[in-house]
Amino acid sequence: MSALRFAAVGPLTSLDATARRALFDRNTTTDDAVRERTRTVLARVRAEGDAALLAYAREFDGATLDRLEVPRDAWEAALTSLDATLRRALERAAANIRRVHEAFRPEPREVATPDGAIIGRRPDPLARVGVYAPGGRATYPSSLLMGAVPARVAGVREVIVCSPPDARGAPSAVLLAAAAIAGVDRVFAVGGAGAVAAMAYGTASIPAVDRIVGPGNAYVAEAKLQVSGRVGIDSPAGPSELLVLADASATPAVVAREMLAQAEHDPVAAVVLVTDSDALATEVRRELESRVDAEPRADVIRAAFAARGGILTVESLVDAVEFANAWAAEHLLLAVAPAVEGRVLAELRGAGTVFIGETASVAFGDYMSGANHVLPTGGLARIWSGLSTLDFVRWTTWQRIDREAARRLADDVDTFARAEGLPAHAAAARQWGGA
Structure with a gap:
């Protein structure tokens, strides 16, 4: 086979504009055809409701449905018949997700200002949340658990799941089993942009x-963006990303395996190694070359490295951290000497999640560690965070201002309001002033 090609190789400082653009331009914006087709689907579902969804099931999924909702006994049966080993893994993952998200559940707080005002803030669970679970060529029960379990932990009253039907007319058995384990309320055999439209606008079912x-897929992602003015969505997501930040202490074979694992996701997955060790860079590339042809998804991996892969060297870990914060990876594997792990971690500001130490495989986070794997991509980890219980609450703020606090605040509020040309505001505050 031909040698592996990468979008960028060599010293970071020597990259030309084209190579740098290939690394940093991970924009997930879809093309005009996807946008227009998605807009059409959203409009039709909003106008026709269930009838449109049934028609799309025939057109896109090859399924003729007599109803959209999957009865609970079907998912309970799927759970009962699930392979015991797989069931145990799903249940363990759900338990870990629950434990981790319970630990970081938001709590109400109150604070008193020096003037005596009491300000409080309380997280209120959302009433109803929809979890989209891909089907067809890609079936991810782990993602269903990552969406549904934290919603339950946050106290969401109703959790529904939409997932495309197969030719039998229902989502895959493993997804139905995961829905039962997660304790969702309802499951619907609906996929694609139509599912997003249904959850955003509602239908008879x-x-x-x-x-x-x-x-x-691209249509689901675009649909979520188009309905985001009406409903909340999680962070915009695209192809998988991994940045390995490593020094000379890292094991080349371990780094290579992690890079292969993330590159197999998608032909446009972004996988980059940045290291201050020329020797490590050389050895990792050699490991990748020797292993790629044995991978069942070798063609996907080769395409990913050629499109958005990189092996880059820097002068120091300070330079590596600067690159990491600018590149803002979905996943960051920190494979450096234990003596400097804490210092480097403290400087990292732009990653969806950081895996500390080479034994902390990204695969553990994908399935079993309990941290959420629904993470921002395309450089948006600069401003977005991974899915958490915070995404399933909204906040109520209250202000308790007694007579004494009102007296202390009145004069300055009067001054502010008059400066802004709002005399009624000034009068409302001034009535509580004085001795």
Whole structure:
């Protein structure tokens, strides 16, 4: 086979504009055809409801449905018949997700200002959340758990799942089993942009939700963006990303395996190694070359490295951190000497999640560690965070201002209001002033 090609190789400082653009331009914006087709689907579902969804099931999924909702006994049966080993893994993953997200559940707080005002803030669970679970060529029960379990932990009253039907007329058995384990309320055999439209606008069968979470193809991602003015969505997501930040202490074979694992996701997955060790860079490339042809998804891996892969060297870990914060990876594997792990971690500001130490495989985070794997991509980790219980609440703020606090605040509020040309505001505050 031919040698592996990478979008960028060599010293970071020597990259030309084209190579740098290939690394940093991971924009997930879809093309005009996807946008227009998605807009058409959204409009039709909003106008025709269930009838449109049934028609799309025939057109896109080859399924003729007599109803959209999958009865609970079907998912319970799927759970009962699930391979015991797989069931145990799903249940363990759900338990870990629950434990981790319970630990970081938001809590109400109150604070007193020096003037005596009491300001409080309380997280209120959303009433209803929709979880999208991909089907067809890609079936991810792990993503269903990552969306549904934190919603339950946050106290969401109703959690529904939409997933495309197969030719039998239902989502895959493993997805139905995962829905049962997660304790969702309802499951619907609906996929693609139509599912997003149904959850955003509501139909006779599918209730409208407050927030839609979960990964999907380009049409699902575009649909979520188009309905985001009406419902909440999770962070915009695209192809998988991995940045390995490593020094000379890292094991080349381990780094190579991690890069192969993330590159096999998608032909446009972004996988980059940045190291201050020329020797490590050389050895990792050699490992990748020797292993890639044995991978069942070798063609996908080769395409990913050629499109958005890189092996880059820097003068120091300070330079590596600067690159990491600018590149803002979905996943960052920190494979450096233990003596400097803490210092480097403290400087990292732009990653969806950081895996500390080479034993912390990204695959553990994908399935079992309990941290959420629904993460921002395309450099948006600069401003977005991974899915958490915070995504399933909205906040109520209250202000308790007694007579004494009002007296202390009145004069300055009067001054502010008059400066802004709002005399009624000034009068409302001034009535509580004085001795």
